[in-house]
Amino acid sequence: MLRFSSSKLVGTLAVIIVGLALAIPSFFSPEQRKAFVASAPSWLTALVPTRAIVLGLDLQGGSQIVLEVDRPDLTRTMAQQLRDDVRRALREEGVQADGGVQITPRGVQLRVSDPAARAKALPKLQALSQPVTDAVLGQTGARTLEVRDEPNGTIQLTFTEAGTNARVRRAVQQAIEVVRRRVDLGGTTEPSIQQQGADRILVQVPGLQDPQRLEEQLGKTAKLEFRMLADSAAGDVDLLPSRDSNGQKVPVERRVMADGADLTDAQPGFDQKTNEPIVNFKFNLRGAQRFGQATSENVGRPMAIVLDNEVVSAPRILQPITGGQGQISGRFTVQQANDLSVLLRAGALPAKLNIIERRTVGPGLGRDSIEAGKLATIAATVLVVTMMFACYGVFGLFANIALMVHVGLILGLMSVLEATMTLPGIAGIVLTIGTAVDSNVLIYERVREEVRAGRSIPSALQAGFDRAFATIVDSNSTMAIAAIILFFMGSGPVRGFAVVFILGILTTVITAVTLTRMMIAVWYHRFRPKVLPI
């Protein structure tokens, strides 16, 4: 019969009231919410929900960038470091490699034709191979390098797959730190930076006005080096483009005298004489010592300030710089000097990052989408509510109340779960408005049938609810399966749609089945109708 235990009644109402209460903050603007939290006493803010639904970037406007560690670039850097290590190892053993150490696509190779020398060098080279350690797996048993001693006197040092992967993982974690510092120093609000997959970083910045600048800042490695300008292109030199000579290549010594890792601070400023924007920097103790020594040894020679393999400027060293402070000039604009100081403060990226995906939505478009979504929701509600009332009368009214509660519960659950509302999510809500009444329709149609079959009113109501319940479970379960898969396979906004859809299915059971049943039970006991008005 249509009886409810009072505990069930209270329980259902409590769930609904709490759920709806959670939705309330979302109807106020962020300013109003902030004002409320600031003015209300703390016991009240602890009791009253103040958290609103998080709007996705497609609704509030903003930028999303997916960065990927450039594996080839990272491998190149690794190979260069390996070459330095190999050279040091050879130097320590006093071994000469014929023709030097060459970089190969996946490591380095060298040739030591003297067997005795090779026997001396090999253990040292083998010691360069380290066991791979992984933050998650611990020691994996694999090694970072494969050392092959070939019969013709060539020695190949190749990076293993496991070693490279571990290095990529480390690089991603390091890069996340650097990216976070850069975005924070750029002064934007509430950025979200997370790892995605093995070698990717997802950066989301809401409300960003100038996504291009963010891209430029994130894409730069910001590897700063102080090296000496070489006299000729022969010997241990790199040919690097120079800003002073409009991109023409100039020879720069390979030896790095100091680098950005030793910086403690960098600030934009102006040159006192020329009034040109510059960047002032400060070294830590180690950097100051190295820089001091290098500048005192090379007074009178030009020193190249190399940023990301470009010579920014090459001032002549007039006197030893021992205070650990200096300045970089390079025909900067104020903005460039500002950006460079941010990059230097945040540190260098371990490898180049490529932008593999970017999505930016202007704030105006986001506002338009919200307005359109509101309008569509209201229109859908009016249409469905009218139809339900026209077809089922007072029972339709019950279904409509359940429908409103249903939408409110979705919003409430979304706020408490901190799920993100996206544009497809709004579409999901509108769609849910259409499908949510399905459960009620199933029940009502069943009740009609049972009445036609000659059952008494209470027994027809009872049978309608009971019989329809199995169908409701089956139909909602199949929808839920599709929605859950959508959640796991989808990305970004589509996920938002899946969340709404899953929550919609969950709340249907509470509203369409339990809540309507209660309303009908109360109504029946109050009026005792002789004929069912449906």
Next chain:
Amino acid sequence: MRLLRLWPDESHFDFMRLRRFSFPLSALMSVGTLVLFLIIGLNFGIDFKGGTLIELRPKAGQSDVASVRHTANGFGFGETEVQEFGNQGAISIRFPLQAGGETGQTLVMQKAHEAFDRDYAFDRVETVGPRVSGELVQSGTIGVVLSVVAVLLYLWFRFERELALGAIVGTLHDIVLTVGVFVISRIEFNMTSIAAILTIVGYSLNETVVVFDRTRELMRRYKTMPTEELLNRSINSTMSRTVMTATSTALSLVALVLFGGEAIKGFSVVMLIGVVICTYSAIFISSPFLIYIGLQAGGGIRATGRDPAALPQAAE
């Protein structure tokens, strides 16, 4: 007060007889879709094709599509599509995927900003690189296949085997025809379209399950009823629900088409057509399909072939 009835209370329509028309019609449409799919293909958005999409809005006054088209084509980034859409003079520009890896895409953005920053606001910018788009295709396909398999498993446990098969045939039919809608309408196929298809999978099954739930119930009650009559009865007795739900869902989708904005218009249109397809297939494809497989007319149905206790019972 007289209540509105969208479908008569008592109906005895012979739905099963229409299978002589509906099956050839659906077969024709499915084959047609397949052929068109192979010849024309889907209008893939940049999610799946890679490339750059830019939406511009004039900062003041009118937008000049012709000049934007001329400028954009002049960049030399290959086949560039420039379209006007919506009613506020918004312009969308689509650049194909550029060679030269990720930096190629960045170059497109720089050029575009140089050319249009003065007169237009950048409402939306999306760039998807080649690897990302490949992965999105992959995960989208896996998603659809996985959902069909998962649902099949669920139905297998909850229903008789024939009913599960009937539901799957109906669902596949709906997926194929929905893809056909995308092929013919040239509505852009992107991540949101995958969402539309999966939702249609859900809706399609919902429709079929409601009818089959009734079929199962009647199978137990009338053990000797011929299959055709049984199915006709199931459909007729659930028809008022089917019409109601289809109407309410369609109404809300109409609201979405009319007021939801440009960004989800394609999604809403496809969903709207999808609801019609799903309703049609639940009645004219999934159910008559049962006649063809195993549930022969005239014979006792094998509803008692299993332990009835293993099947979910509606409480009496």
